[in-house]
Amino acid sequence: MKPTARSAYQEVAALIRSRIEDGTYPRGSRLPTEEQWADEFGYTRVTINAALRVLANEGLVIRARKRGTFVRPIDPIVRRSGARHLKQARELGGAHGAFDAELAERGYTYRPADTDIRRDRPPALVAELLDVPADEASTVVRDRRMSIIYAHNQPAVPYQIATTWIPLDIAGDTAIEQQDPGVGGISSRLEELGFEQVRFPERIRTRPPTSAEAHFLEISEEQLVDEILHRGVTAEGRVVKVTIFVIPTHLVIHEIE
Template identity: 45%
Template sequence: MKKPDPLANAEFRRVAQAIRGRIRDGTYQPGQRLPAAPALAQELDSNRSAVERAVRVVAAEGLLTTRQGSGAYVSRIIQTITRDGTARYQKAKREEASGPDGAPARGAFEAELRRMGLVPRNVPSVRREVPPSEVAELLGVSADEVSVVVRDRRMYAAPAEAAHNDLGTPVQIATTYIPLDIAGGTVLEDHDTGAGGMISRLAEMGHEQTRISERIRTRTPTPEEAEFLTLDLDNRVYQLTHIAWTAAGRAVEVTLHILPASLWELSYSWDIDS
């Protein structure tokens, strides 16, 4: 067996660090295409093999995106987005994140991005369908017939100065399942549920969420997820399963969030019983 070459390993790490440095100091701007591997190797006084390996590493970290047949591009968002699993369910925290016009954020995702100076974009679709068996079990609905309303969102983040028609960078897939007997024929079947989002509408309908559970694991993306999130198939995503119950103990929402692990930080805090 051929032994690893320590000099080759050291070289690709040096190149990766040089690329990171040029992104961080603005030499390579967000959205800019990097020079092709031979040119970049010459620019960094290296070799093509080390450059190609370094690009893969930096792309896995989320600083670059690679496009088949097109090359490597600096990610338009290079800071980490924090998903605050505590503050996002506190009404006062959501209302703090108002936009330039003073309007309150329309849900936790928008509030989180606004705190970072980013503009949220959301392409929703709404449908009724037969739920997956594990979702049906959690919600206590039938897995053999149409029994849920599905709110499926493709979520983007754009710089504050982005044009209105610029969707920005895809950052999340969120698929929400709500029992049909709760959501059917209500505003929850509209694309825009208004200020405060779905949580506020459920509360107004008598289904206030009082307890949540979130299960998190990492995995590789499916081909569909990788295509939308502009990831390589060997990158990692968080799969976060969110379940919400009312005080009466009924589960009224199950949401599956798919988030690029290189782009997101998951934050939680709670008081410890003395």
């Protein structure tokens, strides 16, 4: 039976997907053109284009205008829930926080871009969690856009948007307001200030990205992101840090401990 238009593009997507998974097309490699695949598979370019759109939405390939289509250059990062924020993990090898330590395990580094540190009013939910006023600049905010550098002379891969709020009465005029808070990141500075975090509850929801998120993360608005609401809680039960992470769903694996 001749494949329908729908099954045709799904068949092509499955063929390309299998070649990526078996290493025929390695990570970061440029894929054949639509014309080449049309000749090989015997389908029209319209069908090939639809198949590539499916794979792009899955995050397996990246379509760069005027440059071609490439296999996603990095595998998803395993994110170990609360364990990544423990002192021994976030300071491993002199790392400057949990994300830095995770990447070092893979031989990667990261490039923070457009980091904005300011004193500002928190959103209502954050204000409630931190037990601070929502109608005044009661928090220090660290707003970061972070990209992974996975190989020399290769473009960085935009990975996450991370916005952190800490009560101003804790973080004001401390290293937390510096661009680089040092080894262990802001959690280690909080511990030095007498606010050691012992629990790190997180809430995860999957949603479409906003236009601004899609632009930085270099994904389409048809793709999905994981929004992670993270809290750092002291032994006394005080929430001293709230972070909202936004990560493309195809670039993260959650390991809940």
